Amino acid sequence: MSSPDPYRIAIVGRPNVGKSTLLNRLFGSRVSIVEPTAGVTRDRIGVRVELPCYNRTRVVEVIDTGGIGIVDRHDLGPHVEEQVRVATMAADLILFMVDVRDGVTPLDVEVARRLRGLSKPVQLVCNKADTEKFNWEVDAFRRLGIVGEPIAISAQNGDGMVALVERINELLPPVEGEAERFRPSLKLAIVGRRNAGKSTMVNALAKEERMIVSEIPGTTRDAVDVILERDGHTIVVIDTAGIKKKSSFDDPIDFFSDTRSYRAVRRADVALLLFDATAPLSGLEKRLARYVVDHHKPLVLGANKWDLARGKMEPEALETYLATQLPGVPWVPLSFLSAKSGWHVEETFRLCEELFEQSSLRVGTGELNRVLERALQAKNPSSKGHRVQIRYATQVSERPPRILLFVNDKRLVTKDYLRYLENRFREELPFKEIPMHFVLRDKQDAVLEET
Structure with missing residues (x-):
């Protein structure tokens, strides 16, 4: 009897973010190569590798794609669409790679916009975070709107690979014969x-x-x-x-x-x-x-x-x-x-x-905004002649509780005021002994998404 086809993982992103380096890292440092195979198109290549999976190993096929956007910026649409479509059509999991040193680029925004509509899991991977300084820059990529916690790695030297492999195992179904209790x-x-x-x-x-x-x-x-x-x-x-x-x-x-x-x-x-x-x-x-x-x-x-x-x-x-x-x-x-x-x-x-x-708890949007309204009434965020408007709050993920705040201009919201909000939320919400993560979103973020 032939063994079932392995789950497929597609690595997607713009040029020079380290996709091939990540493939080589998974390919070489994760025990052994099972079977290299030719890609579906000239700019895609897939290899079968073994990944540690709790108390055993699993075989997956990792597909490296050509860099999205190796054309003039104004001609991106069809090229990006085709690259994402081909890379993700047969994949069970998408690794969306960005370069933490370059920050968020228009190409990253374009790729993220297309990936958000998929009905399969997408993991944001922030590469080239080989120092603590760059680990702190990861939060900037949350504005791309990819669900879940971004993972910081350095594909070049292997930093963060354990966390990435763990996350892959969480997002893929268990291997054959592997009980859920091992997760x-x-x-x-x-x-x-x-x-x-x-x-x-x-x-x-x-x-x-x-x-x-x-x-x-x-x-x-x-x-x-x-x-x-x-x-x-x-x-x-x-x-x-x-x-x-x-x-x-x-x-x-x-x-x-x-x-x-x-x-x-x-x-x-x-x-x-x-x-x-x-x-x-x-x-x-x-x-x-x-x-x-x-x-x-x-x-x-x-x-x-x-x-x-x-x-x-x-x-x-x-x-x-x-x-x-x-x-x-x-x-x-x-x-x-x-x-x-x-x-x-x-x-x-x-x-x-x-x-x-x-x-792991999630608070309803209605309750969250009632707490926000009371906090705003007790202490106005505006200062130094600037009018700050915090219009809306919603919890977008757990572990940690990540709360998205829609504001008129996030540059005007001070760290002191965010600490005040966190303390007020902690008093009234079931997050008494844990940190919360506030993410600000303003009109400028929406404009970037549409470009």
Whole structure:
């Protein structure tokens, strides 16, 4: 009996965004080539590759397309239409690639407009994000209107490939014989300084229920995924080596171990920041906490080794201390635990699950706008002679809750006012302990879409 045809993944985008480099990365670093085949047209090529899929591998066909728009800008219409049509006609999943260094271009807008009408999943992939600076630029591409979280990668050096492969597995149907229960319902990153007790925490969570411990092939610098079966659900706990001061790096391995923590945050649904309750909070931990929140990920602060600190410090004193060290995020929950003894480990994990559930909620547009109206009445956004109008709000996605605000001119909306809105929304909506992500949209965005 012949095996079923593999799922097809088409890589689409304008010229020079790195489509071929991504194909080569998937082709070479993801275990093995199964069968190279000629493309349907001269500017398309497909290869069959193996991708890690939870506790096994899956074969997919990845199709590279010629760059969209290798013609004069005014003649784009038919060319773009044909390229997108041919590339996506037989595909089960579209990877829409853009170049984070170039920012949003008119060609990106044109491709996005055509992809938004498809009835199949589209994943936005922001390439060439090989430094933290460019990782921050990813949010600008949300204006393209592609549903879901964009993924930042560097196809050249492999950064972000684990997150991309995970997302591919989520968007494609399970492989034959693969039960849905192997799809993780929660990805929890345990991060912090070295010797904070992260590995001990992983072991405490795993117990005898531990199923698989594996490092994804070809990604030796990435975090180790521990897959756990709990209450009928599959949980992925991302273990990290921990962060340390750059001045104390001994070799390149230290550099990769450090960046591993930040990459784990971007992959995760929730981050648990473990710190030693017997020691002062360091600048590294403060920076890591800020990174989690700035990337709109739910955060739990885990005061580990509390059995050693108890008697020397009251819980209220630690809460007050943390409020001074981490201003601006008083809504982040704190859990006292001892990973070594197992005390409050389960409670801490349940708290992480609660935050995951909060981030998965969707609020109706009517309720959202009633809260917005009350917030606007209490505090007007206009200032310095500029009239700011926030006309409408709608939640467009979850994990994290992403709220689109339609305004007259997004340049006039200050960060302080967005923080005010977030606090008001947190008071009245079921997002009490998680960050929200506000995206502004004005007339200029609409004009770009129509060009």
